[in-house]
Amino acid sequence: LMLRYTETGQKYVRIQDLYLLKSEIKSDKGAIEQYKSSLTIKKEYLDKYNQYGIKQSESVLGNLEKELEKHRAMSGDVDLIGEGVVVIVTDSDRELMASENENDIIVHDVNIIRLVDDLFAAGAEAISINDNRILMNKRDIICNGPTIRVNNSLVSQPFVIKAICDREYLKAAINAPGKYGAMLREIGIYLEVNPSMNVEVKKFGANLGI
Numbered sequence: 001l002m003l004r005y006t007e008t009g010q011k012y013v014r015i016q017d018l019y020l021l022k023s024e025i026k027s028d029k030g031a032i033e034q035y036k037s038s039l040t041i042k043k044e045y046l047d048k049y050n051q052y053g054i055k056q057s058e059s060v061l062g063n064l065e066k067e068l069e070k071h072r073a074m075s076g077d078v079d080l081i082g083e084g085v086v087v088i089v090t091d092s093d094r095e096l097m098a099s100e101n102e103n104d105i106i107v108h109d110v111n112i113i114r115l116v117d118d119l120f121a122a123g124a125e126a127i128s129i130n131d132n133r134i135l136m137n138k139r140d141i142i143c144n145g146p147t148i149r150v151n152n153s154l155v156s157q158p159f160v161i162k163a164i165c166d167r168e169y170l171k172a173a174i175n176a177p178g179k180y181g182a183m184l185r186e187i188g189i190y191l192e193v194n195p196s197m198n199v200e201v202k203k204f205g206a207n208l209g210i
Contacts, residue, residue: 076133076204080126084164084199085171087115087181090157092188105188109143112159114180116141122173124163126201130155131162133204151205167195 089112092105112129119127120136127134129141132150142149147156163170174181174193185191 076126076135079200079203080164081198081200082125082164083167083197084124084162084195084201085119085167085174086194086196086199087119087161087163087174088190088192088194089115089159089161089184090190092190094188106146107148107157107159107189109141109148111184111189112148112161113139113141115161115174115184118173118180119161119163119165119170122169123165124170126164128162128201130160131202133202135204162199162201164199164201167197171195 089107091107094105096102096105116127116129116134116139129148129150132153132155134141134150140149140151144154147154148159149155171193173179174191176182181191181193
């Protein structure tokens with residue numbers, strides 16, 4: 001036994017109980033330290049997860065915004081300004097050969113459609129003809145005498161095709177040997193390609209006030 005002083009006076013405590021109490025305290029301290037260590041590891045893991053989650057969320061959001069902009073561009077909902085080309089097309093002014101008639105050297109809807117198709121195939125994100133937006137899945141281009149009807153609007157010469165994308169790709173899509181543009185030049189159709197870093201393609205229906 002040993003003597004222990006308390007607030008109410010003296011009290012005898014067995015040595016065995018004292019050793020048992022010390023052992024329990026030591027065990028509790030060890031458990032507390034182990035819990036603290038586990039808590040620290042979990043906190044570090046949570047911090048890393050949150051940082052990764054934020055980065056992932058920002059990355060996903062950024063990709064979604066890019067995808068949305070891409071679809072808006074393809075749907076023609078917005079005006080676009082960027083790198084591209086301005087293509088000018090007019091009838092030929094050369095003399096007719098004996099075997100020709102005037103329809104052979106004037107610009108038809110099929111000529112414009114083929115040029116537009118080549119530009120889309122080269123990666124054009126947006127195209128307009130005399131500021132009438134052309135959609136990839138809807139080419140409303142029809143001959144109407146000396147003019148061409150585009151999206152139900154009559155446009156006359158010169159036909160100005162604007163396209164946005166890498167200007168070198170687009171230029172090659174018109175000028176490269178074997179391309180349709182090169183063939184038009186061979187029969188005398190006037191075709192001019194002007195690369196630019198500041199091509200503006202208006203949204204679909206802009207000319208109609210939509």
